[in-house]
Amino acid sequence: MLRFIKQLENRSRLVSLTMACVIVAVIGLVDYLTGHEISFSVFYLLGVALAVWFVGKWCGALVSMLSVVVWLIGDFASGARFSSPVIPVWNAVVLLTFYLVVVWLLARLRSFHNNLEAQVLQRTAALTDQIAERERLERELLEISEREQRRIGQDLHDSLCQHLTGATLAGQVLEEKLAALHLPLAADAGRMVGLVEEGIDLSRKLAKSLFPVEMEADGLMLALEEYAGTASELFKVNCRFECDSPVLFHDPATAGHLYRIAQEAVGNAIKHGKAKNILIRLDASEESTMLSIHDDGAGLPDELPKNRGMGLRIMAHRSAMIGGRFQARRDAARGTRVTCELPALVPTEKSPL
């Protein structure tokens, strides 16, 4: 029914008007054939309503008048006689007023309906804009944090570590000078050098966690390999990285996101899945490049607790940002399988390392 009305709305006004007139004419004919004693006046409303709804209230008024005229002619033609000429006029005016009231009501209803539709459209558009804006912001936020992390990491590595190296050298000079003077303080200076060296180690580790993937195209392979080793050592699991043929990334941001996805997936596998064996793979085919993390843990629960969805969402988000297709699902046999598939870029030119 609704679909039928929608179809009618899409037709031109002329078609609707013609339909209304045809209905009025048909009802007038039936009215004439059934005789003047049976009143058909209410059925003309069908044509009137059609005209109001699909064309407009003035057209509705016009069809109302047409209906009254047709009704009168029908009655006279089928032999109606009145004691006074005022009576048919009175009847016609009453009927016309009734029709016009209906026309007015329908026109109002129609305009409310239209307003509501317009409002819904407007709100939907506003909401769509807002969603797009929020997505843009989220992306921006992730990018900023990534960029800042990288900057801090690089600063730590390039400035602070170098500075501390200078400090260890200065300490060493001091130690040797004190030793030359046969002062027992030399040992203290030596210990100080050791402490600063530990400081270098700490800031290097920090820098590594902030900025794990080196800028070179083969950086991701190296970083994932190193990460698999570190994770195995740190969490006492068997985490391996496999990559059959070299997979290069010329965009450090893409490599960075993939690294974080792998990191998050491995972290989840250990923390929530209690996995013992984890395999990180980088595969390239003609159509795509795929990062996959497969573990033998408990697998994703059917319904995640509220505080756990965030990691998955961020992984999906990172994947979306680099144009990838993200999937995290319970493996048929056991454990979880997280994948991020990137469409292969057609290499345009030689890409020297």
Next chain:
Amino acid sequence: MNKPKVKIYLVDDHPLVREWLTNLIHQQPDLLVCGESEDAPHALQEIPATKPDVAIVDISLKHGSGIELIKNLKAMFPGVAVIVLSMHDERLYAERALRAGARGYIMKRETAKKVITAIRQVLAGKIYMSESLAAVFAEKFVDGRLPAGGSLVEQLSDRELETFQLLGRGYETRQVAEMMSVSMKTVQAHCAHIKEKLRLTNAAELLREAVRWQENHPSS
């Protein structure tokens, strides 16, 4: 003290490191810092005039890569023994640096305690590296993963060698497949065979090996 002092040249982009490295070296009666610079072009300009016996080079420099500088030094001044000083992990960079011609590799965190030892060892004609790195190399050697010369590459089939060369020239797997008019699967199979034959553990190593081989055989 009639013996002339051993001359050392420093290349590091951090002034504080240069300053205190100089001070530390000058603590030794027989060692002398004959010059320093913060980048590769400047170093290559000065080295002929200062005639150092040893050059201490940081891999990451502001202008130009340290690895390139090592290669240039080895080619232009074979008498200068290069020691690499780097913030970078030795497991990733030491092999590259040593293969480029360096005689020693020191992680910056250990510099203060080790640099003098390294200088002396290199002057004695030996290679200096940390004990843990030496252990890694020894293990690789025992496993047969450190090929003696290019002999292992000779075992590759023609198609495998072609794959190996293209990878070494910086083409990606997908491009290699296209250039050889074969599928990715085939290239991956080639890669697997190359890894097996060259006793490489992973794709990153395969790539590094291919690039290194290409650098040493540019005409092929």
